[in-house]
Structure formats: C-alpha cells, structure tokens
Amino acid sequence: MQLSNIKVPAEQVSFLQAVRQGLGQQQGLFFPTSWPKLDIEALLAMPMVERSAAILKALIGDELSAAEVGEMVAKAFTFAAPLAPVTDDISCLELFHGPTLAFKDFGGRFMAQALAKAQGGRKTTIVTATSGDTGAAVAHAFYKQPGVQVVILFPKGKISPLQEKLFTTLGENITTLAVEGDFDQCQALVKQVFDHKALVEKLSINSANSINISRLFAQICYYFEAVAQVPAEKRSQVVIAVPSGNFGNLTAGLIAKALGLPIKRMVAATNVNDTVPRYWRSGQWQPKPTVATLSNAMDVAAPNNWPRVEALLAQGMIARSDIETSMVDEDDTVLGVRLLSQLGYVSEPHAAVAYKALKRSLQDGEYGIFLGTAHPAKFKEQVENILGTPLALPEALARCAAEQGLSIDIPADFAVLQQELLKLEQR
Template identity: 55%
Template sequence: MQLYNLKHPSQVVSFTEAVKLGLGKDRGLFFPTAIPVLDDMETLLALPFVERSKKVIGAWLASELGQDTVDSLVEKAFNFDVPLVQVDDNRYSLELFHGPTLAFKDFGARFMAQCLNVLAKDETINILTATSGDTGAAVADAFFGLDAINVVVLYPKGKISVLQEKMFTTLGKNIHTVAVDSDFDACQSLVKQSFEDSAIRDGLHLNSANSINISRLLAQICYYFEAVAQFKQQNETLPVIAVPSGNFGNLTAGLFAKAMGLPVKYFVAATNSNDTVPRYLLDGKWSPNTTVATMSNAMDVAEPSNWPRVEAIVDKMGWSLSDIKGVALSEEQTSNALTALHKAGYLSEPHGAIAANALTQVMHEDEKGIFLGTAHPAKFNEVVEAELKISLPLPQPLADVENKAILSVDLPANFDELKAHLFKLLK
C-alpha cells in the first residue's frame, strides 16, 4: 500500500511508514494512491464480521504485510460484538460500544496498537494524541502495558465527562495524560505543532494515534460493511447512514467503504453546534467559528482534521460533496432528540441521538437508515440522567474506574511548556 501527503504529493510512503509517522510534512495527511474495489459483494457481506474484515483490510495491506499477518491483526483487534439494533420502522442503531472502553474508538485504537506492536520491532515509540473524550480511553486501553510504547494523551480540562476522563487518566505506567486548559482544537493544534518540531518528532520518535493515523481509518471501514450486511438481512433498499461527526475520521472511513464498493445510498454528516461542515456543505465557505462546549462533547471540534481526506475521496471517485447531507443540532434539539429516542424505547446518548435525529430530518418516506451509536450511554451518565430523569447502572469498565484517582498533569495551551514536559517525561 502506498500513500501520499495531501499537502506535498511528492512525499510517498508505505503503510508501515505512514503508521509510524502519523502525519506527513507540514502536517499533511496521508492518503492512498489507490482505493481497492472488492468484487462479489453479496458473498462478502454474507461472511461473519471478523472473516469479512480480514478480506476488507487485506485488500489494502496483504501485498505489504502478508495476508497471514493481516488475519492475526484483525483477530486480536476485533474480539467484541457489533449489533445492529432496530429502533423503529425506518431507523437502526449500529452499536459500536461493546468493546473494552465502550466506544467506537476501540476498533481503530486496538488495530493500530496491534499494527505498531508488529511493525515497531525493537524501536521505542512515543505516541502523542489529543482526545475530545473517547479516543483517550480507547488508545490508553489498547496500548497499556505494551513494551517500548509510551502514550501521552492531551485533553481539554473540564470539558469531558468525569467517567470518560477516568477511563484513561487513572492507568499510569506507560500511559501519561495532560489536562490542557483550553478546548479540543487547542489540544489538536499542540499535537500538530509537536509533529512540526523536528527536535520532538525525531528526538522522541513521535507518533500519533488520532484518526489522522491511517491504520485507525482502515479499521473503521470494517464496521460499515457489518452495518450493511446486517441491514440487508431485513431490507431490500440501500441504507442511508448518519455519522455523528467531530474530527470526521468516522465519515472518512465510511466514504472509503463506499469507494470500495459497499452499497450505501448516501451519508449524513451530523454535528452539534460546532457546525463548520454543515454550513460549508450549504454555502461552500469554510468558516470555522470558535469551538462551543456542548453536551455531545466528543464532537466539540470546529476545525476537523480529517476533512481534507473527505474532499480527496470525493474528488478521486468523481462524486459531489452535495451527495453528503449536513445536519447540525442545537443543544435544545439534541435534548429533544435524546428524549424522543428514549420515548421510542431506545436508550442512547447525545452523539447517537444527534445522528438519529439527522436521519429523521433528511430521509424520504421510502428510505431507511442507520445511525452510529458511538458510545455507551453510561459514558455520558451525567447528561443522560439529567436529560431523561433516570438513573443509569454503570457497566463494569466504568465502575472499575469510578473511584480511582486522576493522574494527569495540568498545563496551559502553551507549546513551549508542552515541549519541556515531553522531554522531561520521555527523553
């Protein structure tokens, strides 16, 4: 597999290099030179999830890593269920929160960890990543205890739920966490600045585990195939898929799946008040506002890093951006969407509720759709309990960390201070 830097197309790397580098020159995202197309989709969709995922990822990586290695990576990474649950006559929820940290990020983080564990060999790798909530927990769990791999997670102080925070800030050992006194965009900017600083990037053998890392995206492609496979067992129409969107890695993976041949009618990019993309899809003007804190905090991103990949896929496939529908919900609309789902007999959380409502807004009467349930409702227990006036029991992974002490270091959104901290921590 070969990939090129979207900002500097002359920089071409292998998958192994792309996974280790994370970002290209000048913060450029790596993008595949070719997108494989899978034949005999009916047979493929009839396979079990893990067996199908071996073929999906093998189409990208078998020529470089060997199919046996791909099979091993998939088997170790994808060892939990991915149920598609019918919510009403026209909508289904793809529940992506049955992994160890109860969020969709488990797919990408666990696959990336397995990749680096194989590809790094005897090298020491230091991973620097930013999280708006779920990435931190998934990455921390996936890499915890792995030899020769250290992880540093930046997150916006006071802007994620306490239980989200405790899932990755209480581990210790090779997992280091920094509470940044700002928002997620500032955390993401600090990560990108670090990759541009050769002293940090090269001196500390830096890597990123954000959705900017191509290995994470390849893993996420697989659950779109699973969604359609289960949907087709009950429906003859093509599904509309609504994606709760923050940094837009999730939608990117869905578009890659469609480019590989997956039968999807169209995608809906569902956001909260941080509505840069829905506005852009309407007027063609990229004009990010200041990030707004919302109850769907994992989507509190005003400048999504993965958007250049979305446009690159659309351009490569000869599609139109108008094929992607953008929907943004206010806080009041999010609350109403969460309540409406609960009254319909389905317990969700703010991010999934936004995507579910987005389906209702855009689908025609003859259409049926899937929204992605990206996190367990208990990960946002404070919001869910307050909005729905219910009490949620904690699933075991959350109960295990509820009373643990947070081990984070507090830092301002200052690059020089972060740089000094990283060298003190990792050198």
C-alpha cells in the first residue's frame, strides 16, 4: 500500500518507509489514499491474533508476507482485550491487560516489530513525547532492543507518579527527559527535532507517537475485537465512546468504521481541553492553553492526529454524522468514576470521561462501549481520593513503585534537547 503525506501529497511512501520516517515533509502525517475491501463477517468470527494479522496484512499490502505479519502480530498482541459488562446496554473495552497496563501497549509493541523490519538492522533513535501512557508502552516495547535508543519527553509533574515510574526507572537504552512545561510543549520540541534534518540524519531519528502509521494501524484491531464480542443481534446498534487527547485512538476507530466494521457512530470525549468539540460546533480551530485535569493523558490542546480525521472526511470514507463530540468537565469526571463504582465497576478518570459522554449520547435500543484505556491503579491516588477506598496495585506497578526514577530535568528549550540527543552518539 502506498501512503501519502497529508501536507505534501506528492510525497508517496510505502508502509515500511513511513514506519522508518515517522513524519513526512513539513511535518506531514502519512495516510492511505485508498482502502482495502474486507470480509467483515469472516473477520469477526476469527480469534483476535488471526483476525488482527488479516486486517494488518490487508492494510500493509504486498510489502510484507502474510507469514511475516502474522509473526509480528503474534509477538505484539500477547494479551486480551475483554469487553467487560457494566450494565445491560453498556460495556467497557478493557485495553489495559498488556505489560504497561494501558492501550498504548497494542500500538507500541506492534511498532517495535514493524520498525525492526523497516530498519533491517540499522541503528535508530526514537524521540517521542508522552502525556502519560505512551512513554511506558514505548519504553517497554523497545527496552534492550539492539540498535535502538529511545528518548521520551514528558511534562514534569503533570503525569501520575505511577505512570512516570513505569518508564523512568528502566535505564539501559531508555532516556527520559522531564520537561518544564506541558505536553504540547513536549510535542513541539519533538517536531523541532524532525525539522532539524542534519540531526535526524545523524542519529537516524524516528518517532513512536500515534503519528507513526504502524501504531495507528495496530489500534484499528481492537475495535474489531470489541465488536466481535458484542452479541450478533446488537452489532448494528453499537456506539463507541473514546477518551480523546491526541486523537489517534478516535482515528483508529473511524478507520475501522470506514473499513466496514458496524459502528453506528463514534463519540469523541474530551476533558476541558476541548479544542475539537469547539471546532466541531464552530468550524474554528482555536486551541487554548492546556489545562491540567484528572484525566491528564488527555491534556492536549492541539491534537496531532486530527488531520487524519479530516482526511477520512475528505476521502468520503466517513461522514460528519459518524462523529459526535462531547466535553466532560472535572465535576462530571468525578461523578463518572463514582457512578461506575456504584455499578460495581472500578475505573479511572479517562474512562470516566468516555462513560459520561456515552451516557449523554446513547439512545434507546443502542449498545454502548466506552474504552478503558488504562488500569485504574495507574491513577491510584486520584481514584482513591474520589472513592475513599484503597486500591491494590497490580504486580507490574508494585514492582516499579519503589524504584528510583532516572529522568533528567530540562527546560522547554530545543538547544538543551539537542545536547541531550547528541550525547547518545557516545553510547
């Protein structure tokens, strides 16, 4: 499959080229201009790994064999994505059963496999920004992978302590930089890196954010897994609510719908960083300064994946009516966590945002799914404060909670970041 740069359509690359580059000219995102035809019913009858391999092979095309894609998926998707019932007509798609207890494990682990194919043994440096879960997923996916250095930027003091410990305690080939600023400033620094062509070439720099097409493609697969678990008689009435920050997750769901998966509509649920809901109403793209919230991984004022949503609309693959947007404030987020607990389901602020947006949207006869993007224990302090009851730590978090963080504090200054990157040459 050929992929086109959304900003510079003349730049056409293959899947593995896009994986290797990350971003195109003028920081453009790579995206398909045509889509495969899929046998949806046959796919929904398959086990998750087999189905995911078939979907990804169709998206990637002939560049990789079915056996190669199957092996990559089998190595990446070693955990389940169960649909947990909350009420008769609402379930949570639990995407936090991977090694770092967050949905980013799907994309991060598949990208590690794809980049190994794309690099062909050549050294590479991954520079990525995280608002929470990306950092851990990418760090663990590439930890000790030969020929790969990983540099993760995160906003100092603006992600949960347990989220931070999951990726700042590893060391080895993982460098973590605590930036004095917010996520948007971290993301801006990453973009500056990609604008510095000499630096990119010198260190063979790539990115592992959802801007990398391999991560986005991997995320499509768990939407199929969600619908496969819905009773057949309810599949025509599925509404899915997505907690949305950088909008890669929503984009993946919209692609799944465009490929034919029976999703009635997608609900893009944001916190008070509501650039997209305001844009959807007014037609004016007006990011405001980022506000810190309980759902901190969604504290993104200028979501980088939104141009891909616009591309799907322009291609006619989705309609405006396929998307509903909803802003959930802090009071409603707290209420969402409490309501879910009263229903016997312990959750966390990001999923609570999606749950509240879904409740607003859901009509009689519809079947609602909201995405559980992280284990509630990753937000132990917030959840315990809201519910007033202690929350046990799963083994993965308990193991790293007492370890020493190894991050380096830096200002939001490109010159300082460049110095840190150049130090990697000596490793």
